[in-house]
Amino acid sequence: MQYSRITYIELYKIFRNPRTYIAFSVVALVVGLIQLGFYTDGETYLEFGLRSLTDTFDLHGKILNGYLMAYIILQTLLVNLPLLVSLVAGDMISGEAGIGTLRLILTKPVSRNTLVMAKFTAASIYTLVLLLWMAFWSLGISVLIFGADDMLILKSDMITQILSSDVLWRYVAAFGFAIIAMLTVASLSFFLSVFAENSIGPIMTSMSIIIVFTIINTLDLPIFNHIKPYLFTSHMLGWKGFFDIRVNENNEQIIGSIENLPGVLTSAGILILHILGFLWASIAVFKRKDILS
Amino acid sequence: MHIQVDHLSKQFGSFTSVDNLSFSVKAGEVYGFLGQNGAGKSTTIRMILSLIKPTQGKIKLFGKSIQDDREYILSRTGAMVEKPDLYKYLNAIDNMKIFSKYGGLSLSRDEILNQLAVVGLESRALDKVKKYSQGMKQRLGIAIAMVNNPDLIILDEPTNGLDPQGITDIRNLILMLSRDKKKTVVVSSHLLSEVEQIADSMLIINKGKKIVEGRVNDLLNPGKVQLEIDTLNNEEAKLILSSSTWGSSLKSDLSEKLIVEVDRATIQDLTKYLVDHGVGLVGIKSVNSLEAYFLSLTSEHAV
Numbered sequence: 098m099q100y101s102r103i104t105y106i107e108l109y110k111i112f113r114n115p116r117t118y119i120a121f122s123v124v125a126l127v128v129g130l131i132q133l134g135f136y137t138d139g140e141t142y143l144e145f146g147l148r149s150l151t152d153t154f155d156l157h158g159k160i161l162n163g164y165l166m167a168y169i170i171l172q173t174l175l176v177n178l179p180l181l182v183s184l185v186a187g188d189m190i191s192g193e194a195g196i197g198t199l200r201l202i203l204t205k206p207v208s209r210n211t212l213v214m215a216k217f218t219a220a221s222i223y224t225l226v227l228l229l230w231m232a233f234w235s236l237g238i239s240v241l242i243f244g245a246d247d248m249l250i251l252k253s254d255m256i257t258q259i260l261s262s263d264v265l266w267r268y269v270a271a272f273g274f275a276i277i278a279m280l281t282v283a284s285l286s287f288f289l290s291v292f293a294e295n296s297i298g299p300i301m302t303s304m305s306i307i308i309v310f311t312i313i314n315t316l317d318l319p320i321f322n323h324i325k326p327y328l329f330t331s332h333m334l335g336w337k338g339f340f341d342i343r344v345n346e347n348n349e350q351i352i353g354s355i356e357n358l359p360g361v362l363t364s365a366g367i368l369i370l371h372i373l374g375f376l377w378a379s380i381a382v383f384k385r386k387d388i389l390s
Numbered sequence: 391m392h393i394q395v396d397h398l399s400k401q402f403g404s405f406t407s408v409d410n411l412s413f414s415v416k417a418g419e420v421y422g423f424l425g426q427n428g429a430g431k432s433t434t435i436r437m438i439l440s441l442i443k444p445t446q447g448k449i450k451l452f453g454k455s456i457q458d459d460r461e462y463i464l465s466r467t468g469a470m471v472e473k474p475d476l477y478k479y480l481n482a483i484d485n486m487k488i489f490s491k492y493g494g495l496s497l498s499r500d501e502i503l504n505q506l507a508v509v510g511l512e513s514r515a516l517d518k519v520k521k522y523s524q525g526m527k528q529r530l531g532i533a534i535a536m537v538n539n540p541d542l543i544i545l546d547e548p549t550n551g552l553d554p555q556g557i558t559d560i561r562n563l564i565l566m567l568s569r570d571k572k573k574t575v576v577v578s579s580h581l582l583s584e585v586e587q588i589a590d591s592m593l594i595i596n597k598g599k600k601i602v603e604g605r606v607n608d609l610l611n612p613g614k615v616q617l618e619i620d621t622l623n624n625e626e627a628k629l630i631l632s633s634s635t636w637g638s639s640l641k642s643d644l645s646e647k648l649i650v651e652v653d654r655a656t657i658q659d660l661t662k663y664l665v666d667h668g669v670g671l672v673g674i675k676s677v678n679s680l681e682a683y684f685l686s687l688t689s690e691h692a693v
Contacts, residue, residue: 099494105491106492110488113479113480196478197474201471201531203440205489205493206465
């Protein structure tokens with residue numbers, strides 16, 4: 098009862114704060130810009146990219162369609178979205194400590210554990226809503242503007258064609274995975290916010306950790322290869338796995354299949370363990386914290 | 391007894407902020423908690439409210455331990471710790487709603503407006519807090535402290551940063567809470583004259599230690615008066631007095647001021663003695679206040 102009441106208050110504060118809408122505006126603006134760019138010059142851009150392919154194959158249909166656009170946008174935005182998630186998650190406790198409202202809240206009959214749980218839940222719901230907003234713009238609006246057709250994904254060593262009837266569920270799954278990935282970032286920022294008394298520190302530290310881990314991921318050096326599986330950033334792009342399709346012995350696609358489902362599930366599991374770990378650590382630290390702000 | 395504090399201490403590393411402090415607050419009284427800046431008042435209040443964990447000692451409110459019955463105690467307590475920081479992007483009603491819900495209450499708009507009327511903010515209830523003056527924020531902070539109709543209200547430096555009118559408003563509000571609403575009020579301040587005007591009992595602390603606790607009327611001796619004497623040469627006047635029978639009346643002071651404590655009936659004799667010994671008197675004023683008392687106590691305990 099207390100938990101749901103406080104979660105409601107936390108959500109009310111998040112969505113009444115004008116700063117919250119910066120993230121929603123940025124997502125809409127960036128997606129809109131990408132869509133505008135592809136709407137005006139997309140065909141030329143794709144022709145250049147597919148030149149080697151058109152020499153060998155005869156391509157029919159609408160290659161630049163809403164599904165491809167959504168894939169391009171996801172690749173671009175899911176790298177930057179952690180910053181927008183951190184803006185709110187990193188502010189949940191440190192921001193209140195900074196402006197002094199945390200001590201006022203804790204003079205009310207509120208359990209510290211419940212407060213942390215409620216704040217984390219509110220930050221998670223914000224993350225979920227932000228991703229749904231992104232899905233609406235990147236997939237919904239893109240399909241409206243560019244239409245729907247089979248989807249071609251160009252990779253360095255291969256090209257994958259996904260039938261239009263086999264695409265939508267993959268996006269639903271990919272967004273589901275992205276929610277887990279962004280919740281991992283949210284839980285990291287939230288954990289760091291327990292220690293700080295202004296929101297800049299947790300946001301900057303979260304970004305720094307993600308950048309350092311991402312650099313380690315990209316360096317193909319033996320010393321780093323041992324630790325890569327344990328870095329949460331190694332698993333954050335697992336959503337792409339939903340667009341890899343298994344083929345049968347005749348090299349034909351198996352509709353509705355995922356090439357490496359265990360790998361995707363393992364990545365999701367590792368991210369969920371990180372979320373639970375950061376949440377547990379946040380509760381443990383906050384319970385003992387002296388409120389000096 | 392609404393508050394019972396026994397042998398309370400708090401250390402931050404090697405620094406002792408509160409040192410073996412014990413005191414008690416009776417139901418229905420206004421209790422002044424006095425000390426200079428950094429004396430340990432806020433740390434003590436934060437420990438009473440469980441914002442900070444004590445290094446040692448026991449705290450009981452309403453007969454229950456704050457460690458064991460925190461939520462029950464806080465449901466009967468309202469507090470404003472230092473300056474009230476609120477959600478500036480919301481108006482007074484929304485701030486009140488939020489903090490009443492944290493307290494487990496769901497107040498109607500009319501109930502909130504009634505509470506804002508008590509602190510004189512009903513006409514500004516729809517203004518965003520970012521447009522409020524410091525005094526208005528203080529009053530809203532007190533309204534939020536009272537939102538769950540507590541039996542005990544703890545106000546930490548409620549007049550900090552206020553202009554004289556704001557200080558008077560807060561003082562009258564505290565007196566109203568005590569007399570009309572029968573609340574127990576604990577007020578910390580370094581503005582000693584303020585506490586003198588509103589408190590029934592008081593505790594003076596310095597460097598985290600208790601100096602004195604008791605009824606304000608008992609602590610201030612009404613038969614004696616403290617005088618601040620301004621002369622053309624205070625040092626010479628001090629020497630003249632100290633070598634006479636008036637020497638025992640001289641009060642130690644951190645400043646260069648010449649302060650004496652005498653029976654009211656002997657004031658005329660003292661001034662005559664000074665004039666007869668060639669002291670150039672500029673003025674004499676009564677400083678028989680808590681401030682003088684506080685200064686004399688803290689200077690005795692100064693290291």
